[in-house]
Amino acid sequence: MSARSLIDSMRSLSPVSDVDAAAAFGAAGREELLEGVARLPFGRAARPRRAARRRRPIVVALAVVVAIATTAATWAVLRAPARETTSVQCLIRGSDAIIPSTSGDPAHDCALDYKREFGTAPPALVAYDNALGGVTVLPQSATPPKGWKPIRSQDIALIELQDSLDDYINGLNSGCLDDTAATALAQAKLSRLGFAGWKVAVRSANGTGLCTSANVVDPATKTVTLIPVAPAGQATTFAKLADKLRPLTKSCVSLPAAAAAVRAAAEGLAYQLDTVKDNSLRCAAIYETVGGTIFLTVRGPRRQ
Amino acid sequence: MDGDAHDHDGVMQNGVTQRRERFEAVYRELYAPICGYTLRRVRDPEDAAEAIAETFATLWRRFDRSPQGDELRPWLFGVARRVIANQRRGERRRSALSERLVANFDQAAFDTLGPSDDTSALAHAFAALSDSDRELLSLVAWEGLSREELAAALGTNRAVVRLRLHRARKRLQEALEAVNARPPAQIRLTEGDRA
Numbered sequence: 063m064s065a066r067s068l069i070d071s072m073r074s075l076s077p078v079s080d081v082d083a084a085a086a087f088g089a090a091g092r093e094e095l096l097e098g099v100a101r102l103p104f105g106r107a108a109r110p111r112r113a114a115r116r117r118r119p120i121v122v123a124l125a126v127v128v129a130i131a132t133t134a135a136t137w138a139v140l141r142a143p144a145r146e147t148t149s150v151q152c153l154i155r156g157s158d159a160i161i162p163s164t165s166g167d168p169a170h171d172c173a174l175d176y177k178r179e180f181g182t183a184p185p186a187l188v189a190y191d192n193a194l195g196g197v198t199v200l201p202q203s204a205t206p207p208k209g210w211k212p213i214r215s216q217d218i219a220l221i222e223l224q225d226s227l228d229d230y231i232n233g234l235n236s237g238c239l240d241d242t243a244a245t246a247l248a249q250a251k252l253s254r255l256g257f258a259g260w261k262v263a264v265r266s267a268n269g270t271g272l273c274t275s276a277n278v279v280d281p282a283t284k285t286v287t288l289i290p291v292a293p294a295g296q297a298t299t300f301a302k303l304a305d306k307l308r309p310l311t312k313s314c315v316s317l318p319a320a321a322a323a324v325r326a327a328a329e330g331l332a333y334q335l336d337t338v339k340d341n342s343l344r345c346a347a348i349y350e351t352v353g354g355t356i357f358l359t360v361r362g363p364r365r366q
Numbered sequence: 367m368d369g370d371a372h373d374h375d376g377v378m379q380n381g382v383t384q385r386r387e388r389f390e391a392v393y394r395e396l397y398a399p400i401c402g403y404t405l406r407r408v409r410d411p412e413d414a415a416e417a418i419a420e421t422f423a424t425l426w427r428r429f430d431r432s433p434q435g436d437e438l439r440p441w442l443f444g445v446a447r448r449v450i451a452n453q454r455r456g457e458r459r460r461s462a463l464s465e466r467l468v469a470n471f472d473q474a475a476f477d478t479l480g481p482s483d484d485t486s487a488l489a490h491a492f493a494a495l496s497d498s499d500r501e502l503l504s505l506v507a508w509e510g511l512s513r514e515e516l517a518a519a520l521g522t523n524r525a526v527v528r529l530r531l532h533r534a535r536k537r538l539q540e541a542l543e544a545v546n547a548r549p550p551a552q553i554r555l556t557e558g559d560r561a
Contacts, residue, residue: 068538071488072507077409078476080402087401087415091470095419096393098463099426100386298465 144191146217146281148224151198152176154184162351163197164336164359166218172199178334189213218340219255220281225349225359226251227277227286230304231311233349234275238293244274248286260284267291300352303328307358311348317362320346324358331356339364389429393422396442399509403446406508411476413453415467421446423463433518440515443505447519491541499534506531 084092152159152172161175168189176184186202190210197213200206227233227248234244241264248262264274265287272290279286306327310320321337328335333356346362400421401414408414424445425432433441492500505511505519516527 068488068535069503069507072492072503075486075489075492076406076504076508078402078405080398082476083401083405084398086405086411086472086476087418087467088470088472091467092397094466094470095422095463096390098466099393099419099422100389102423102426102463298469300465 144195144197144213145215146220147196148216148221148279149196150189150216151192151196153198153200153204154187155201162224162357163216163221165338166215166221168197168199168213168216174336217281219257220279222347222361223251223255223257224279225351226255226347227279228349228351230300230350230352231307231348234277234288235352236304236308238273239275241274241288241290244288248277248288252286257284260286263287265289299331300350300356303331303333303356304350307348307350314345314366315362316366317346317360317364320348320360320362324348324360328356328358333358335360337361385429389426392425392429392438396439397422399439400442400446403443403509404450405476406504407450408453411471411473412464412468415464415471417446417449417453418467419463420449424449436515437518440511440518443509443511444519444521447501487542487545490545491538494541494545495534495537498530499537502530502534503538 078086087095148163149160150163150168150171152161152175154172154176157176157179159175159179161171164171164174169187172189173184173187176182184201187199188202188206189197189199189212190206191213192198192207193209193211197216198210225233228235230236233251234247239247245262245264252260252262261284263285267290269290269292271293273293274288274290275293276289276291277286278289307324310323310327315323317337317339321335324335335358338359338361340361341363343362345366346360349359349361351357351359400418404414404417404421408417421442425442432438492503495503502516502520505516511519513524513527513531516531517524520527
């Protein structure tokens with residue numbers, strides 16, 4: 063037996079062919095994974111993180127960003143002031159990530175993300191309105207490009223609205239909603255969070271069996287646009303977790319109590335938990351959103 | 367100014383769309399090979415799904431900086447190899463991405479696939495090799511990588527690959543001889559063959 067025939071013989075030891083392996087996950091699995099991956103933010107090699115959800119888009123000019131870091135993320139489209147965005151670009155020591163905003167303090171959100179990612183505290187950070195409709199956070203020691211202005215906060219109500227709409231526990235992803243049910247739910251969310259004068263529109267879509275779960279929040283036109291999309295599986299880990307968390311959202315507890323209950327419910331799963339102190343709330347609110355992993359956000363008062 | 371902003375939006379949106387289209391083309395070409403690579407090494411469907419999802423998520427994030435053309439396939443095997451190695455080191459996690467595969471996994475169909483109880487001398491000899499040797503030889507036999515592609519997959523150079531491959535084949539020969547009652551004198555492992 064020559065070396066070549068030895069290798070040929072070894073081929074017979076292969077447990078499964080490429081075709082059979084791919085078929086094991088089905089065509090649906092292949093397509094769903096493609097859709098899921100293509101929703102991830104890009105620009106940094108890192109662990110899976112929350113997908114760039116259907117948030118009001120922002121643009122960062124590549125050339126400007128390259129002047130700051132070696133890599134640059136491409137954001138989407140701008141419309142309204144930077145403060146009314148719900149994501150933030152963190153450009154820290156060569157690391158480039160776009161993350162959904164959580165606390166309303168972009169520098170804080172980036173610092174927390176950096177620490178999670180690298181295990182060390184970042185340098186002092188400053189958030190800027192990048193003059194292109196977005197917020198970019200840089201180290202304090204970096205000189206921002208011309209036209210960038212420091213910005214302290216983002217609209218926390220918009221951030222919560224986005225979480226609330228994307229939510230798998232009680233939001234648009236809590237089940238397969240038709241246009242009517244999704245519209246009613248979105249209107250209820252707007253009303254509860256104090257968004258007066260906003261309207262809900264539904265984008266027309268072709269196809270059957272669609273669920274109206276995607277959304278675009280546009281502060282410039284005060285419109286939430288709902289979009290019917292193909293349904294996600296209902297037996298997924300994140301759907302099951304949402305089922306476990308739903309009863310918790312019916313009770314009125316403090317932030318620490320809610321966070322502890324969430325940790326217990328999610329034990330054994332890969333997830334990221336963000337807690338946001340908000341003493342204006344009487345009871346803690348729990349949101350579950352999904353991107354590269356399961357993201358759990360709890361907002362509420364320190365004490366009841 | 368508004369017009370400029372809209373023009374800029376259009377350019378950026380086109381870039382994002384083109385990126386997605388390029389990625390999708392690569393995904394469709396390499397999905398089956400990566401599924402095959404992974405399921406040949408990871409039998410647990412959930413672990414395999416996690417590894418496949420993480421491999422393509424890595425490709426998506428690094429797409430603008432990943433190798434292009436012929437170098438991309440072996441590079442992606444290298445990514446999958448590292449992801450699986452991390453799983454074996456205990457860095458297991460269940461991501462929402464992998465749920466999309468797990469939810470569609472056909473266990474019954476999968477169980478009927480492949481030689482599950484190969485008792486040949488070669489199978490015994492192969493099983494007796496180190497993880498490193500098995501991986502090297504299987505990259506050649508199962509994934510069909512050339513030496514250049516092996517170097518890309520393993521992140522090393524061609525000379526090192528050649529040496530490691532020579533030694534792995536030698537060890538396989540020795541293991542085979544040990545397993546076989548009759549040492550296969552006809553087995554000659556030469557360096558002239560394409561890896």
